[in-house]
Amino acid sequence: MSERFEQGVAALRRLMDARIVSYFSSCVHCGLCAEACLFYTETGDPKYTPIYKLEPMRKMWRQENTFWGKLGVKLGLTEPLAEQDLADWETLVYDSCTLCGRCSMVCPVGNDIAYMIRKEREGMVAAGYAPDGMKEATRRALEIGSPMGVTLKTLRATLKGVERNTGLAIPVDAQGAEYMTLFSSMEVVNFPEYIESIARIFAAAGVSWTISSEAFEATNSGIQIGDSKAAGELVGRVVSAAEKLGVQYVISPECGHAFTAIRWEGANLIGRPLPFKVIHILELLEQLREEGRLKLEGHTDIRLTFHDPCQIVRRGGVVEQPRQLLREVATEFVEMRDHGVMNWCCGGGGGVSANERAEPLRLQAFQRKKKQLDELGVETMVTACANCRIILEEGIEHYGMDVQVTGLTELLAEHLAGPAES
Amino acid sequence: MFLDFVEGPLWYAAAAVFLVGVAWRLAAIARAGLKEDLSVPRTAGAPGAVATVFRRFLPHREFMRPAAFQMVAGYAFHIGLFVLVLFAAPHVEFIEQRILGFGWTPAPHWVFLLAANFAFAGLLLLWLRRMLDPVLRRISTLDDHIGTGLTFVVMFTGCMALFESHDFLRALHMLFVDLLLIYFPFSRLMHAFTFILSRGFTGATMARKGVSA
Amino acid sequence: MGKKSPEAAGRRRRMMYRALALMLAAVLLLPLVPYAVAYVGGITNPNPGADLWRQVRQRETPPEVRTQVRGVDTGVLINARGESWRQFRMEQLIPWSGWFLGGMLVAIALFYLLRGRIRIDKGRSGILVQRFTVNQRLAHWFMAVVFTILGLTGLVLLYGRFVLIPLLGPEGFSVTAAACKEIHNLFGPIFPLAVLLILFYFVRGNGFRGVDFKWLAKGGGLLGGHASAGHFNMGQKLWFWGTLLFGLSLVVSGLILDFPVFGQGRPVMEWAHFSHGIAAVLFIGGAFAHSYIGTLGMEGALEAMTHGTVDANWAKEHHDLWYAQMEAEGKVGAVPGQEAPASSGSPETAGG
Numbered sequence: 001m002s003e004r005f006e007q008g009v010a011a012l013r014r015l016m017d018a019r020i021v022s023y024f025s026s027c028v029h030c031g032l033c034a035e036a037c038l039f040y041t042e043t044g045d046p047k048y049t050p051i052y053k054l055e056p057m058r059k060m061w062r063q064e065n066t067f068w069g070k071l072g073v074k075l076g077l078t079e080p081l082a083e084q085d086l087a088d089w090e091t092l093v094y095d096s097c098t099l100c101g102r103c104s105m106v107c108p109v110g111n112d113i114a115y116m117i118r119k120e121r122e123g124m125v126a127a128g129y130a131p132d133g134m135k136e137a138t139r140r141a142l143e144i145g146s147p148m149g150v151t152l153k154t155l156r157a158t159l160k161g162v163e164r165n166t167g168l169a170i171p172v173d174a175q176g177a178e179y180m181t182l183f184s185s186m187e188v189v190n191f192p193e194y195i196e197s198i199a200r201i202f203a204a205a206g207v208s209w210t211i212s213s214e215a216f217e218a219t220n221s222g223i224q225i226g227d228s229k230a231a232g233e234l235v236g237r238v239v240s241a242a243e244k245l246g247v248q249y250v251i252s253p254e255c256g257h258a259f260t261a262i263r264w265e266g267a268n269l270i271g272r273p274l275p276f277k278v279i280h281i282l283e284l285l286e287q288l289r290e291e292g293r294l295k296l297e298g299h300t301d302i303r304l305t306f307h308d309p310c311q312i313v314r315r316g317g318v319v320e321q322p323r324q325l326l327r328e329v330a331t332e333f334v335e336m337r338d339h340g341v342m343n344w345c346c347g348g349g350g351g352v353s354a355n356e357r358a359e360p361l362r363l364q365a366f367q368r369k370k371k372q373l374d375e376l377g378v379e380t381m382v383t384a385c386a387n388c389r390i391i392l393e394e395g396i397e398h399y400g401m402d403v404q405v406t407g408l409t410e411l412l413a414e415h416l417a418g419p420a421e422s
Numbered sequence: 423m424f425l426d427f428v429e430g431p432l433w434y435a436a437a438a439v440f441l442v443g444v445a446w447r448l449a450a451i452a453r454a455g456l457k458e459d460l461s462v463p464r465t466a467g468a469p470g471a472v473a474t475v476f477r478r479f480l481p482h483r484e485f486m487r488p489a490a491f492q493m494v495a496g497y498a499f500h501i502g503l504f505v506l507v508l509f510a511a512p513h514v515e516f517i518e519q520r521i522l523g524f525g526w527t528p529a530p531h532w533v534f535l536l537a538a539n540f541a542f543a544g545l546l547l548l549w550l551r552r553m554l555d556p557v558l559r560r561i562s563t564l565d566d567h568i569g570t571g572l573t574f575v576v577m578f579t580g581c582m583a584l585f586e587s588h589d590f591l592r593a594l595h596m597l598f599v600d601l602l603l604i605y606f607p608f609s610r611l612m613h614a615f616t617f618i619l620s621r622g623f624t625g626a627t628m629a630r631k632g633v634s635a
Numbered sequence: 636m637g638k639k640s641p642e643a644a645g646r647r648r649r650m651m652y653r654a655l656a657l658m659l660a661a662v663l664l665l666p667l668v669p670y671a672v673a674y675v676g677g678i679t680n681p682n683p684g685a686d687l688w689r690q691v692r693q694r695e696t697p698p699e700v701r702t703q704v705r706g707v708d709t710g711v712l713i714n715a716r717g718e719s720w721r722q723f724r725m726e727q728l729i730p731w732s733g734w735f736l737g738g739m740l741v742a743i744a745l746f747y748l749l750r751g752r753i754r755i756d757k758g759r760s761g762i763l764v765q766r767f768t769v770n771q772r773l774a775h776w777f778m779a780v781v782f783t784i785l786g787l788t789g790l791v792l793l794y795g796r797f798v799l800i801p802l803l804g805p806e807g808f809s810v811t812a813a814a815c816k817e818i819h820n821l822f823g824p825i826f827p828l829a830v831l832l833i834l835f836y837f838v839r840g841n842g843f844r845g846v847d848f849k850w851l852a853k854g855g856g857l858l859g860g861h862a863s864a865g866h867f868n869m870g871q872k873l874w875f876w877g878t879l880l881f882g883l884s885l886v887v888s889g890l891i892l893d894f895p896v897f898g899q900g901r902p903v904m905e906w907a908h909f910s911h912g913i914a915a916v917l918f919i920g921g922a923f924a925h926s927y928i929g930t931l932g933m934e935g936a937l938e939a940m941t942h943g944t945v946d947a948n949w950a951k952e953h954h955d956l957w958y959a960q961m962e963a964e965g966k967v968g969a970v971p972g973q974e975a976p977a978s979s980g981s982p983e984t985a986g987g
Contacts, residue, residue, distance in 0.1 A: 110621025317632030
């Protein structure tokens with residue numbers, strides 16, 4: 001037994017909390033979770049059944065928490081969890097699960113399978129079984145500050161462009177601002193339109209905001225790969241930057257898991273309540289609209305739909321805000337058949353997009369989204385997650401579809417009412 | 423003799439194993455502990471836990487079709503079984519004389535018959551699907567088959583003894599009841615209790631996030 | 636008018652004689668009237684003992700029996716038809732059906748000895764074709780289990796007296812029979828569901844076509860030679876429709892027997908019993924042949940019902956028209972979700 005493997009076993013043992021013990025005790029192997037998982041529905045391969053992806057952890061539970069398991073291992077009748085199991089399951093745990101949590105919504109006994117996989121990844125990564133792409137991303141996040149290797153220099157260059165395009169000064173390290181915004185690397189590199197949009201909206205709505213030069217990265221590779229230590233370190237950077245600037249709110253950007261990382265796991269990762277409130281950009285925008293600070297005018301008459309980013313909607317609780325906002329500016333907003341908390345994932349969440357070897361499978365799983373879009377026959381899809389957006393665009397291109405993808409914040413900025421009077 | 427044994431010493435032993443075993447399993451879940459969630463909740467967890475315990479009795483509207491088989495066969499079996507266990511005339515009598523000291527009105531024969539038919543049809547369909555569906559074949563373990571098989575045999579012998587004409591048949595039924603009780607805490611049959619905890623945990627977490635799960 | 640004519644006096648005397656003779660005859664015949672009426676219209680028998688006996692035996696007419704007991708046939712003290720029903724059961728149904736079922740087994744054994752296991756001539760290709768869906772297999776095995784439970788308990792009720800009493804003794808048979816009766820009556824109402832599932836999941840593809848009669852003419856190729864067939868061959872189609880026919884007969888007669896609370900009297904129950912027994916025995920005999928050819932009798936057949944797939948070579952040899960169709964649709968070899976035969980339980984690299 002290698003030392004790394006023992007670390008993995010120790011991690012799994014440590015994580016076997018009441019929820020997981022209860023979940024394994026309750027599972028009656030009904031197989032319904034398979035029908036909820038796009039990796040199963042689009043391949044028909046039973047190995048993609050969500051609960052089956054938890055075999056290593058189930059073995060651990062069996063040998064540590066059940067009578068037959070303990071007895072069997074002692075008598076040599078039951079194979080205990082072996083290193084080979086982790087090796088065999090690496091692809092199932094990382095390539096064929098986006099932690100989208102759709103399975104958690106349908107389990108008749110109420111098991112939160114996504115939560116279990118999130119915990120299982122902790123054991124996998126501790127034992128050294130994680131995809132290279134994700135390991136690299138985590139390393140870059142810790143060393144450079146961004147999984148995509150975006151440095152402060154890159155950000156400053158982008159911000160310069162934003163300032164030029166908007167004619168607005170972008171506040172950096174502004175002491176005492178109310179809101180501190182975070183961005184995902186993807187936005188800094190691929191979608192600076194997002195930064196321009198919030199700059200315009202905030203200026204119009206009179207929001208006091210700033211960017212921290214010490215912690216501007218919202219994404220958290222530690223959460224995706226399942227490394228709590230790395231995740232805690234990344235959250236810690238945001239916390240200390242926010243404390244230094246004395247902000248009341250930290251804004252999570254249009255990025256799915258970034259929101260989960262700081263909003264729901266943040267405090268638990270650093271072991272104390274966060275000294276600020278976390279708000280998602282869509283929550284803030286809807287709040288501003290309700291307060292009358294965000295004034296919108298005009299609307300688009302293009303038939304469009306909204307792709308729910310799993311971590312923001314189903315796993316994040318921001319369900320109605322994007323719909324309210326979208327209805328303000330779009331007359332022809334239609335819903336996909338499964339939407340809201342029962343939406344289908346784009347296929348690239350949970351670190352799958354950072355995992356090169358998973359690409360063929362991810363594109364196969366994208367057929368689910370394709371079917372949904374074909375059914376509606378829309379030309380435009382709005383979303384609120386940079387990662388979803390990239391994955392959707394890749395899928396659309398791969399299947400030669402004619403659909404435009406845009407960010408909700410951008411769409412709103414386009415309909416900002418006249419020159420702000422602020 | 424046989425009847426005295428399975429309704430006497432073996433029955434007491436089985437009931438003890440069942441009660442102690444279930445308590446031990448539930449205690450083990452409590453012992454595993456749960457870290458306090460430090461994130462700021464949108465809504466309270468406890469009401470969400472209760473709500474999800476009930477909400478999960480039916481699939482989400484969007485999931486009705488994929489879950490149709492499990493829902494129909496599952497409810498046919500479970501409701502049938504509950505009616506049989508709690509309202510079959512000999513059971514009410516047994517509960518009154520041997521367990522609680524009081525009884526209630528048993529179900530009329532036609533209700534019993536209907537319940538037994540639903541229970542058998544549901545259990546058979548679920549069990550056969552477990553053996554035929556590639557997904558279920560992949561995830562099923564020996565425990566799933568033993569648990570299902572024991573339940574089936576208990577129901578089967580119960581129906582054999584329905585006429586109450588022979589002590590042997592009653593004893594045979596009781597023997598398998600005892601075995602089922604002994605097996606229960608060591609098996610996935612525990613879901614009969616832990617499903618409340620599982621739904622509760624998930625319901626609480628999701629309610630904190632503002633999602634009704 | 637003092638003078639009487641001698642002719643008139645003679646006529647009057649003749650009339651008197653005739654009237655007297657008629658009266659005499661009438662007097663003599665009158666007691667016979669009830670007999671005559673009884674003979675023609677059937678009213679009563681003057682013998683009170685015989686009358687009572689006839690009414691009790693219900694041999695003749697519907698009697699005017701009154702009873703305080705309310706219910707069907709409660710006015711019947713002895714059912715005369717019951718004797719003929721009993722005779723049919725003991726002297727015809729049981730021995731003849733016994734010979735029939737035994738004969739089926741012997742015929743199958745002989746067939747096995749002569750023909751042997753029907754192998755896949757070209758061997759296995761390793762290429763799979765999806766033959767039955769999960770739901771079809773589920774319907775099949777649900778029927779199989781319910782049929783087996785009902786069949787076995789039913790046979791115990793029919794032959795138990797002759798076969799089991801020598802083995803188990805009267806005490807043991809009493810317990811077995813009581814248990815079997817309860818199980819048979821309790822599982823009975825599940826059988827209609829099984830028949831419905833079979834109908835629903837197998838009716839497609841079971842219509843008769845021209846090729847089926849050619850298949851029949853060639854004896855299904857069972858004795859050599861090749862007989863073309865689509866998804867189902869004539870044998871399977873006959874078995875499907877037979878299942879529905881026997882199934883329907885068993886369901887209707889079974890429900891009449893199982894729930895004697897809808898006013899059905901003994902004659903109806905007797906007819907239901909005849910039809911139940913005959914249909915069951917024929918169905919069981921057919922099931923012997925069906926089970927044989929689906930398992931021991933033919934290589935590569937059982938897996939169609941267990942895993943849902945068959946080998947391409949098996950399909951070509953037994954259902955060539957269906958195979959050609961599957962090939963044209965590009966469905967050969969594309970079996971989603973099929974476990975590889977040598978699956979070790981460990982997943983291979985995904986998406987690689």
